[in-house]
Amino acid sequence: MKKKKKREVRSRLISFLFTLPSLFFFSLALLIPFVMGLNIAFTDWNGIAKEYHYVWFDNFIKIFSDSRIVNPVKNTVVYALLTVVFNNVVPLGLALLFTGIRGKAGNICRLVVFVPCCLSGVLSAFVWKFIYRFVLSALTGLSSPLGSTFWVLPGIMLIALWNGCGINMLIYYAALKNVPSDLYEAALIDGAGRLQLFRNVTIPMIMPAFTICVTLGFTNGLKEFGMVMSATGGGPARTSETISMYIYNNLYTYSKAGYGQAISLVFLLVLVVTGNLMTGFFRKREVDM
Amino acid sequence: MNFGKAKKRETRILLILGLLVVLIFLFPFYIAIVQSFKTQLETAYNALALPGAFRLDNYYEAVEKISFSTSLKNSLIVTVTGVLLIVLCSSMSGYAIARNEGGYFKVLDRLFLSSIMVPFQVIMIPAYKLLKSLGLLNHLAGEIVMLVGISVAYSSFLYVGFVKSIPMELEDAARIDGCSRFQTFWVIVFPLLKPITATTAALHAMWLWNDFNISLIVLQKDAVRTLTIKQFYFFSEYASDYNMAFAAAMIGMIPILVTFLFLQKYLVSGITSGAVKG
Numbered sequence: 001m002k003k004k005k006k007r008e009v010r011s012r013l014i015s016f017l018f019t020l021p022s023l024f025f026f027s028l029a030l031l032i033p034f035v036m037g038l039n040i041a042f043t044d045w046n047g048i049a050k051e052y053h054y055v056w057f058d059n060f061i062k063i064f065s066d067s068r069i070v071n072p073v074k075n076t077v078v079y080a081l082l083t084v085v086f087n088n089v090v091p092l093g094l095a096l097l098f099t100g101i102r103g104k105a106g107n108i109c110r111l112v113v114f115v116p117c118c119l120s121g122v123l124s125a126f127v128w129k130f131i132y133r134f135v136l137s138a139l140t141g142l143s144s145p146l147g148s149t150f151w152v153l154p155g156i157m158l159i160a161l162w163n164g165c166g167i168n169m170l171i172y173y174a175a176l177k178n179v180p181s182d183l184y185e186a187a188l189i190d191g192a193g194r195l196q197l198f199r200n201v202t203i204p205m206i207m208p209a210f211t212i213c214v215t216l217g218f219t220n221g222l223k224e225f226g227m228v229m230s231a232t233g234g235g236p237a238r239t240s241e242t243i244s245m246y247i248y249n250n251l252y253t254y255s256k257a258g259y260g261q262a263i264s265l266v267f268l269l270v271l272v273v274t275g276n277l278m279t280g281f282f283r284k285r286e287v288d289m
Numbered sequence: 290m291n292f293g294k295a296k297k298r299e300t301r302i303l304l305i306l307g308l309l310v311v312l313i314f315l316f317p318f319y320i321a322i323v324q325s326f327k328t329q330l331e332t333a334y335n336a337l338a339l340p341g342a343f344r345l346d347n348y349y350e351a352v353e354k355i356s357f358s359t360s361l362k363n364s365l366i367v368t369v370t371g372v373l374l375i376v377l378c379s380s381m382s383g384y385a386i387a388r389n390e391g392g393y394f395k396v397l398d399r400l401f402l403s404s405i406m407v408p409f410q411v412i413m414i415p416a417y418k419l420l421k422s423l424g425l426l427n428h429l430a431g432e433i434v435m436l437v438g439i440s441v442a443y444s445s446f447l448y449v450g451f452v453k454s455i456p457m458e459l460e461d462a463a464r465i466d467g468c469s470r471f472q473t474f475w476v477i478v479f480p481l482l483k484p485i486t487a488t489t490a491a492l493h494a495m496w497l498w499n500d501f502n503i504s505l506i507v508l509q510k511d512a513v514r515t516l517t518i519k520q521f522y523f524f525s526e527y528a529s530d531y532n533m534a535f536a537a538a539m540i541g542m543i544p545i546l547v548t549f550l551f552l553q554k555y556l557v558s559g560i561t562s563g564a565v566k567g
Contacts, residue, residue: 012393014470015385019397022382022441025374029416029438030404036415047414094310100303109307111553112314118549118556120499122521123538127317130531134336135320162317167560174561223408226501230521247410257414264411272406 040261047257059262069263071238072246075153079228079242080221082157087217088210090161091168098169099176110173114166124163125230146232149239156231156240163227168213175209176202204285211282219275222267243267321542324535332532347536354527355537359512360519361544367432367515368497372490374437375444379489380482382441383448384474388457398449401442409439409502417506427510435503440496444489447559451485452478488559491552498545516541 041059045052063069098109116124132144132155145155179202187201225244228234234241234249241249247267250260324332325347326340351357386398416435417426425431459481463473479486504518514522520541527534549556 011470012389015389016393018385018474019382019394021374021378022445023397025378025434025438026401026404026441027438028419029435030407030412030442031400033412033415033419034407036419037411040415040418047417097303097306097310100300101307102300105304105307109311112311114553114557115546115549116314116317118495118499118545119542120517120520121501122517122524123541124317126520126524126534126538127321130324130336130535131317131320134332138336162314170557170560219406223410225409229501229505230524244408244410248413251414251417261411261414264408264414268407268411271408275406 037261037265040258041265042262043258045258046255047251048255052258055258059259060266062259063263063266069243069246072241072243075239075241076222076224076243079153079157079224079240080218082154083160083221083224084214084217086157086161087165087168087221088213091165091213092172094165094169095172095176098173110166110170113169116163117166119163121160121163121227122230124159125227128159128162129231146240147236149236152232152236152240156228159231160224160227168217171209171213172206175206179205207282207286211279211286214282215275215278218278219271222271222274321535321538324532325539327532329530329532347532348540350533351537351540354533355519355523355540356511357540360514360516363429363508363513364498364516366429367436368494371433371436371440371497372493374433375440375493376486376490378437379441379444380448380479380486381474383445384452384478384482386445387449387452401445404442405446412439413502413506420507426507427513428507429513432503432507432513432515435507436497436500439503440493444493447485447489448482451482455481484558487555488562491555492559494548494552495545495556498548 042054042056043052044055044058094113098106101109129144129146132146136142136144145151145158148155183201183205184197187197192200223244224242225248228240228242228245229248232240234245243263244267247260247264250256250263254260320336323339324336326344327347328341328344331338331341382397386394386401420426420431420435423431425434455478459477460473463477464470468476498515499517500515501517501521504515505521508514508518511519520537523537524534527537
């Protein structure tokens, strides 16, 4: 009995050793910075100086009276909503279309839509900036949406859509393929029309895919940074500056690292709450098979 | 009979729509390729037209200006080392978490899972401070540590799910035959994890190669910049010379597109099994 216990302890000890390499990198990149961040958020550190003072909750209170933060918050919410709508409607539409195309042609379609996903936001933004500026004007006479204070966010969203919608398309495609065909047949025998079929059979059956794509889409939309940085850098006149960029600017442009860190913690709280609420909302609507 | 005819027409309409989608998605690639061979005059005259002649001048100039070999080398070092470390670390930790219950392993599992939600901006400022104090700022090693660190949680999570689906009998048998725990893992278990290793490696190769956030913070000196971040600065610097910039863009695209063709099977299976993160 004692021997068995000893072996058990030894086995868990070896397992513990197995987790150490991961824990080492995880601590350096995430755990330690996260704890340090909790500390920085209560200081007036400027990002460079060796010295700083504790200002306690001043940074957090300041967020609510900061007039400069209103714009980024508004932009971030608008951008996330645009993304979540278009980056679900378009991929679902494409997935539905591709399930109707059989054989090699269908494979090629899916491959082509997925290809842009392996390009960086930097590259995508560069190519599309050119298209907006020169090709769009040559074809339609319109000027680049990235120069307009109203169209800049939809313009960036469209680049992100081209760059990323292949991922959601694949998730929806896989979900659609998994709907058992006898469900459709049964509904057809019952005299269901196409629209009814889609609403009452397809949608409930692919609910898990919605849960993933909508929740991740919205939280990722809220986090958007790289694409905006590459496409506009926040312009024109800060109309595309997102909250992520505002945090970045507080460190590198405004030298207010402590304040930036405080915003990021509030931001994290919002993300976690929103993500959980949305997952809960969709999970309730999933059907068990 | 009539039904069959309608079906055939529908198939044809879907095919045409599919072709249209393909053309729309390929259009930006066409634009990029065409500009990279044209002269500035040709682009100014008509951005859509094909080049008058097949010239490589833009490419020669771009390779020279972007210090291509240095940034390519940096990108390769970061991606290859990063992916190797991610696979090594997370296969081991994923295995340990999957095969042990309660206590430390449960806490670690929860810790890893909740860290996936943390946006980069939360750790950006302190990570910068930490790397600076460790002397790892502007070093590829610092970049690799950061990339591996923010990836191991998620990739461990992928491994946990997979390990749970394979039976323990083989490991028990190996243990009885006198294999140590370490040997059992590398000789018996690791080869069984091949499918999830391929998926993890493919997804992370793509993410590491394209990383923008961490490179922007960690790699602030020209000599250590990876291709992606180098291009970010390059595009704003040479904003007026579009043709050369497009040649530079093509140079950045080709390695990733070629790799993609080899890895697409694993990427697709990874994504469709729910392996997506922000």
